[in-house]
Amino acid sequence: SQQGEEDPQALSIQEGENATMNCSYKTSINNLQWYRQNSGRGLVHLILIRSNEREKHSGRLRVTLDTSKKSSSLLITASRAADTASYFCATDLEAAGNKLTFGGGTRVLVKP
Amino acid sequence: NAGVMQNPRHLVRRRGQEARLRCSPMKGHSHVYWYRQLPEEGLKFMVYLQKENIIDESGMPKERFSAEFPKEGPSILRIQQVVRGDSAAYFCASSPPNGANEKLFFGSGTQLSVL
Numbered sequence: 001s002q003q004g005e006e007d008p009q010a011l012s013i014q015e016g017e018n019a020t021m022n023c024s025y026k027t028s029i030n031n032l033q034w035y036r037q038n039s040g041r042g043l044v045h046l047i048l049i050r051s052n053e054r055e056k057h058s059g060r061l062r063v064t065l066d067t068s069k070k071s072s073s074l075l076i077t078a079s080r081a082a083d084t085a086s087y088f089c090a091t092d093l094e095a096a097g098n099k100l101t102f103g104g105g106t107r108v109l110v111k112p
Numbered sequence: 113n114a115g116v117m118q119n120p121r122h123l124v125r126r127r128g129q130e131a132r133l134r135c136s137p138m139k140g141h142s143h144v145y146w147y148r149q150l151p152e153e154g155l156k157f158m159v160y161l162q163k164e165n166i167i168d169e170s171g172m173p174k175e176r177f178s179a180e181f182p183k184e185g186p187s188i189l190r191i192q193q194v195v196r197g198d199s200a201a202y203f204c205a206s207s208p209p210n211g212a213n214e215k216l217f218f219g220s221g222t223q224l225s226v227l
Contacts, residue, residue, distance in 0.1 A: 030213065042116070042203055042218030043155070088154055092213040098168045099145065100213060102154040 006089055006106045014111050019076040021106040023089030024069075030092040032065060033100065034074050037086045046074075046087075081112045114139070116206050117186075118219035126227050131191040131198070133222045137206030144187045145205045145216065146179060155203060161187060191224075199226045 007022045023032070031050045035043040049056045049065045049072065056063050062075040076083055086107045090100040117136040125131050137144050142162055147155035157171040161181035172179065176194075181187040191198055201223050205216040 033215070035216075035218075040221075042220045043205075043216075044218070045215045048215060090216075097170075098160045098213060099157045099171070100216065101157065102147070104154040107152075 006087070006103045008106060009104065010107045010109070012109045012111065013079055015079060015081055017079055017110075019079050019083070019108055019110070021074050021087055021108070023072045023074070023091075023103055025072075025089075025091045025093075026070060028094045029067075030094055032072050032092070033090045034061075034063060034072075035088045035090060035102075037088065037105070039085075043088065076108075079108075079110045081110050084108060084110045116141075116204055116217050116219035118202075118204050118222050120222060121220065122223045122225070124225045124227065125194045127195055128193050131194050131224055131226075133189040133191075133202050133204075133224070134186045135189070135204030135206075135219060136186040137204075138217050140208060141206035141217070142209045143207045144181050145207075146187075146189050147203045147205065149201045149203060149221075158189070158202075194224075194226045196226045199224055 005024050013019050029051050031048055033048045034046045036046055037043045047058050047061055047063050049063050060077045065072045086105040088102050088105045090102045116138055119134050144161045146158040148158055149155045159172050159179045160168040164183050176192045178190045201221045203218055203221045205218045207216050
């Protein structure tokens with residue numbers, strides 16, 4: 001089964017609303033990261049949260065991590081049309097060695 | 113400081129031809145990763161390299177695919193005798209010497225289309 005499953009797969013909201021997406025994983029992690037991808041482009045790193053951290057903020061982004069539930073959430077507050085993109089979680093799994101494992105992503109559409 | 117540079121941006125090959133994808137990491141970065149992405153899907157790990165060494169190739173198909181990161185020059189992902197199923201976006205990422213599995217910097221990708 002796949003690590004780093006995002007939920008929902010797609011999200012459509014109005015500008016100004018908050019967007020929340022979740023990521024679940026199955027085995028122990030060193031860290032969990034969120035990336036953003038605009039259509040046809042490479043991924044851009046947003047935020048990294050370590051296994052001993054519970055919450056981090058960066059601008060309008062808030063990330064939480066619950067290692068007991070093996071899940072993380074990304075909240076984008078006061079969304080803008082420019083936030084329209086796909087968002088991926090990536091896990092640095094303790095057992096996976098030297099690579100990040102990406103989920104399938106959440107496609108977010110922010111309507112102006 | 114230029115970002116991760118990938119070329120070509122688009123590559124069209126006929127079945128049976130070879131595809132060579134190039135990646136120049138960010139200046140000062142010594143770790144290179146290659147990922148493959150199918151439409152509407154996440155990235156699948158292929159290979160992790162440091163200069164002149166393949167560290168982890170657990171995601172590479174056993175046949176037709178190879179990667180290198182020579183002492184001088186870009187990292188190359190080579191696909192021999194391409195088939196239609198190889199059509200995908202191939203992304204390269206790099207990280208600094210002490211940053212393996214930390215923040216990755218991605219290139220814009222090479223879209224490979226096999227006719």
